[in-house]
Amino acid sequence: MNDILNLLNKSKTPYHLVSEVKAILNQNGFIELNEKIPFKISKNKKYYVTRNDSALIAFTTGDEINGYNIIASHTDSPCFKVKFGKTSVTAGTTKLPVEQYGGGLRYSWLDRPLKLCGRLCGEKDGKIVSTLYESESNFVIPSVAIHMRRNANDSLSVNPQVDCQPLYALSNDADKFANDLREKFDGNLLDCDLFLVCDQQPFYCGANNEFLCSPRVDNLTSCFSSLFALINAKNEQMVNVIYLADNEEVGSRTKQGAGSKFLYDTLYRINNGFSLSEECFYTTLANSFMVSCDNAHAVHPNHPELSDMTDSVLLGKGVVIKHHGNQNYTTDAISSATLKNILARNNIPYCDFYMRADMPCGGTLGAISSSNLSISSIDIGMGQLAMHSAVETFAIKDYEIISQALTCFLNENK
8 A cells, every 4th residue: 555655645736646657657668659649559568648747548459459448537636726926915924826626625624734736837948848846835724713713613614715825925025926936947937737735644544554544535546546457457359548537626628638539539549540440440439338437425424314325335345336317427227237247256345326315416527528438337436535625534445446346347358
């Protein structure tokens, strides 16, 4: 588990995650492709391609292309995005103006160690370039003392415009933030994609250290388990694919999100790389299967009443297969039976998740991807607690189980 702790800690933004994944793929013999250059693809090779430095598709080829085994997950997590420019000055301090990214539990971000991470963009030698950025300093969003907000323990509403602006410096200089960034950039800084992210170090907990608590559990654990499944799996008849999409937490409808044609375009170019006909591409898609892998809600020990009576998602009990009557998840009887058969043959435990009928159900990237890539699909995940909190909790056993399950899936020949 040391690898997952290290990667969770390093991958503070999608840009940092993709950088870490690229390094691991390079170490394992994967060849980088460029969307601006025609793909040159051979049998029994390993490749990857990125988009926007925040989304990545990696795949392996065998002797044949009978279909695509695809695992999709997402690189982003709820946090705060920084508004680049002047800071606000109040009570002798400068504060960073931020806006909420995704649907996070705002109160969980108060009084925690936070960092500024992302990318700086500007001009150097006549070209627009970008560099990864992580602040050396920590920052904090201070909560209001109980003496000044007496009803805080009864009812707390956290306003992102008012309550979530972090302290930047003991200063009255509204230009300090922008000037500090310019000093860090080798060139003429023009803009940035910076996020305020939780810098809490991952930690074990429980009487037997059976739980792991960390920022960005949703959905980096799926990214890492699918990455190592791709590296470890062997399949001579199918093209194994992992798709790490960005912007799921804000709807996926970006050029690097699941709502884009990034996955479709890449599969089409793989088909063309083997000089196969367009008709062959569509017959291959018809023989393909996608696992949309995003985490799931485990039954909360303090609030079991929030789960449906059918819910059997307990921590440590294995792969969660997610169902929803209104198709928030892509699972249907055929795709569920297909995966359950694979899991049963490999003695991998699983359970089914259904949302309470009187509560809204969140969606994920599976249904969005299916809108432009019509193949059989299922939504699965790893059970966790405190989803969308600054720090989330899961059972280590479940991470090990879902990693094994994804590897077995990629080993399947249709």
